Amino acid sequence: MENILNEPIETYNQTGLEISNYQASKKLYPILKWAGGKEQELKYIIPRLPENFSNYYEPFVGGGAVYTALQANEYFINDKSEELISLYRSITNEDxxxxxxxxxxxxxxxxxxxxxxxxxxxxxxxxxxxxxxxxxxxxxxxxxxxxxxxxxxxxxxxxxxxxxxxxxxxxxxxxxxxxxxxxxxxxxxxxxxxxxxxxxxxxxxxxxxxxxxxxxxxxxxxxxxxxxxxxxxxxxxxxxxxxxxxxxxxxxxxxxxxxxxxxxxxxxxxxxxxxxDYLKTKELKSLLENTKIENLDFEDFFNLHKPKKNDFIFLDPPYDSEFSTYAKNEFTRIDQERLANFMINKCEGKWMMIIKNTDFIFSLYDQKGLNINSFDKKYLVSFMNRNDKDVEHLIITNY
Structure with missing residues (x-):
């Protein structure tokens, strides 16, 4: 596997083509700090985006670090945390x-x-x-x-x-x-x-x-x-x-x-x-108004909003570890298997996943047609020492 720890952030993908769906001068950033948030990993994510895509999907949106960094025609986001999704909706709905x-x-x-x-x-x-x-x-x-x-x-x-x-x-x-x-x-x-x-x-x-x-x-x-x-x-x-x-x-x-x-x-x-003041900005309000926001199981989310071939899905699922729930929403190995099966066998769109590398996770995605890269990540938050400070993470894409 290729190690990409020291790669600089650029608005170009691996072939040198400009990525049209990333705005380097964007005014948006995550709505709140969230465990496992991907602000620090944008330098790995951005260079590996598809050259362009139509709509954007994220079934485990969390604080929205990637969601707010990208430009798309329409957005579809989801999270199992009812409180988090209520917050997204409260910022822009009738409340x-x-x-x-x-x-x-x-x-x-x-x-x-x-x-x-x-x-x-x-x-x-x-x-x-x-x-x-x-x-x-x-x-x-x-x-x-x-x-x-x-x-x-x-x-x-x-x-x-x-x-x-x-x-x-x-x-x-x-x-x-x-x-x-x-x-x-x-x-x-x-x-x-x-x-x-x-x-x-x-x-x-x-x-x-x-x-x-x-x-x-x-x-x-x-x-x-x-x-x-x-x-x-x-x-x-x-x-x-x-x-x-x-x-x-x-x-x-x-x-x-x-x-x-x-x-x-x-x-x-x-x-x-x-x-x-940021949550009140017209830029964030405009983004949220152009977004379908759901509070569902990831598979129900994808069945309700089906990604097409020219769409892009970013996935940041709970990690395969004993401490795999931050918001009273357990994500088991059976769920990991369901997710892998859906993304590999049923999803038409282009997708990227970031996840902690374990033998179990690697076995699910070590398949022909998938590209796997790795990087090291320092956790910003340590929960009772249940996670090592330095762990290897995977970036998996189907393109």
């Missing part, structure tokens, strides 16, 4: 105004927490130093913080408009828990290292407040049926927690609840407004 209103409400309240930190800087610094220097006990610390929260309860309660007025008591509880936990952790670190300067104290306090805000919305997200959350609101919450979850991870516990913590101090000033 668009509701979705962006909810998103802007989240941003407004997020920014208010920075204001609360700065407005009460003297209080937070004095309280922390009193605890750090053993002038007050942990019990007294809790009393002081709880008194502060009660005093400012109206301000905290007022952060949420009626569209997100769900169990505000939970938000207040999260503020209490996160402030106490963070201050105790800061004291522990000072004992191991050195005294924190005032600006670091405030950064950590802001992290505690924003972690509380994040945890509250995570709670709402995990209880959308209980609170009867509308689809557009759920998409707004989904997008928020996906952008502020630690390392962009997408993980559920055994009860089916999303359980990734807040990203931490580096996320406090993350420019979320810039992301939302």
């Amino acid at each position: 668009r105004k509701v979705f962006f209103h909810a998103t802007e409400e989240i941003i407004h309240n997020w920014d208010l927490l920075t204001f609360v930190t700065e407005k009460n800087a003297d209080f937070f610094i004095k309280t922390y130093k009193s605890f750090s220097e053993n002038q007050i006990t942990e019990t007294k610390l809790k009393d002081i913080l709880f008194e502060f929260i009660l005093k400012n309860a109206e301000q905290f309660n007022g952060m949420f408009s009626t569209i997100f007025n769900f169990n505000i008591e939970n938000f207040i509880k999260e503020i209490k828990v996160n402030l106490v936990r963070k201050i105790k952790r800061m004291k522990e670190l000072e004992l191991l290292k050195s005294k924190l300067p005032d600006n670091d104290i405030l950064d950590n306090i802001e992290t505690a407040l924003k972690s509380a805000f994040y945890m509250h919305f995570r709670h709402i997200y995990n209880n959308t049926e209980k609170y009867n959350i509308q689809s557009a609101f759920k998409s707004a919450i989904f997008l928020f927690i996906r952008n502020f979850a630690y390392s962009g991870m997408f993980r559920y516990n055994s009860n089916g609840d999303f359980n990734v913590p807040y990203g931490g101090i580096a996320y406090n000033r993350k420019n979320y407004s810039k992301k939302i």
